[in-house]
Amino acid sequence: MWLPRKIVVVIACLMLVGCGFTPVYQQAASSGENAVAHPQLAKVAVQDVVERQGYGRSAQLLKVELQDLLDPHGATATPAYTLAIELRADREPMFIERDRRVTRYNLVVTAKYVLKDAKGKALTKGTSRMVGSYDKEASDFATIAAEQDTRHRAVKELARDIQQRLLAYFAGTGA
Numbered sequence: 001m002w003l004p005r006k007i008v009v010v011i012a013c014l015m016l017v018g019c020g021f022t023p024v025y026q027q028a029a030s031s032g033e034n035a036v037a038h039p040q041l042a043k044v045a046v047q048d049v050v051e052r053q054g055y056g057r058s059a060q061l062l063k064v065e066l067q068d069l070l071d072p073h074g075a076t077a078t079p080a081y082t083l084a085i086e087l088r089a090d091r092e093p094m095f096i097e098r099d100r101r102v103t104r105y106n107l108v109v110t111a112k113y114v115l116k117d118a119k120g121k122a123l124t125k126g127t128s129r130m131v132g133s134y135d136k137e138a139s140d141f142a143t144i145a146a147e148q149d150t151r152h153r154a155v156k157e158l159a160r161d162i163q164q165r166l167l168a169y170f171a172g173t174g175a
Contacts, residue, residue: 040170041163042071044115045079052088058155059087062111065159070166081123085162086112089151094133107132107147109154113162115169124169128161130154 046066049059062085088110095104109132114125132150137143 038167038170040080041069041166042073043078043080044070044083044166045081046070046083047085049085049087049111052086053090058089058109058151061152061155062087062159065156066162069159069163080118082116083162083166084114084116089154091147102136104133104135105147107134107150107154109151109158111158111162113165115166124166126162126165128158128165130157130161 046063049063051059066083066085090108090110092106092108093102093104094106096102108129110127110129112125112127115123117123132154134143134146134150137146
């Protein structure tokens, strides 16, 4: 029983090597420290995020989070790409009691992004969406704190999602 399983594992590993699979995150050969996920990510300048409908500093948080994810070593002097983002946050009632009190909300945060080259040509675009929820507490302060925390977590997840999408774009183009 063990021999067929080992053979299947060996064949699966050989198939991965044969298809040209390379890890996205890998050790830098010379420095011994973790390399940037893809060198082109560090050449992306994140423009100021336009917040269409929102509450608070979500746009600023998204920009800073993306800058940290795309280029963790600092700002690139001459960016080859620009990333324009439009952010929208909507609060939707989720649980409504019989007396019409809302006891839980969904916070839907959506980001539409466009990656452009230095000439302004759109290379890729997409939409990323995250949903978080929070309870409406008896205390207004607790409700506001819960909403802000949910917004913060959703924006961080949006930034990671956009980073992964850009990573997939650059890995697919061979840039």
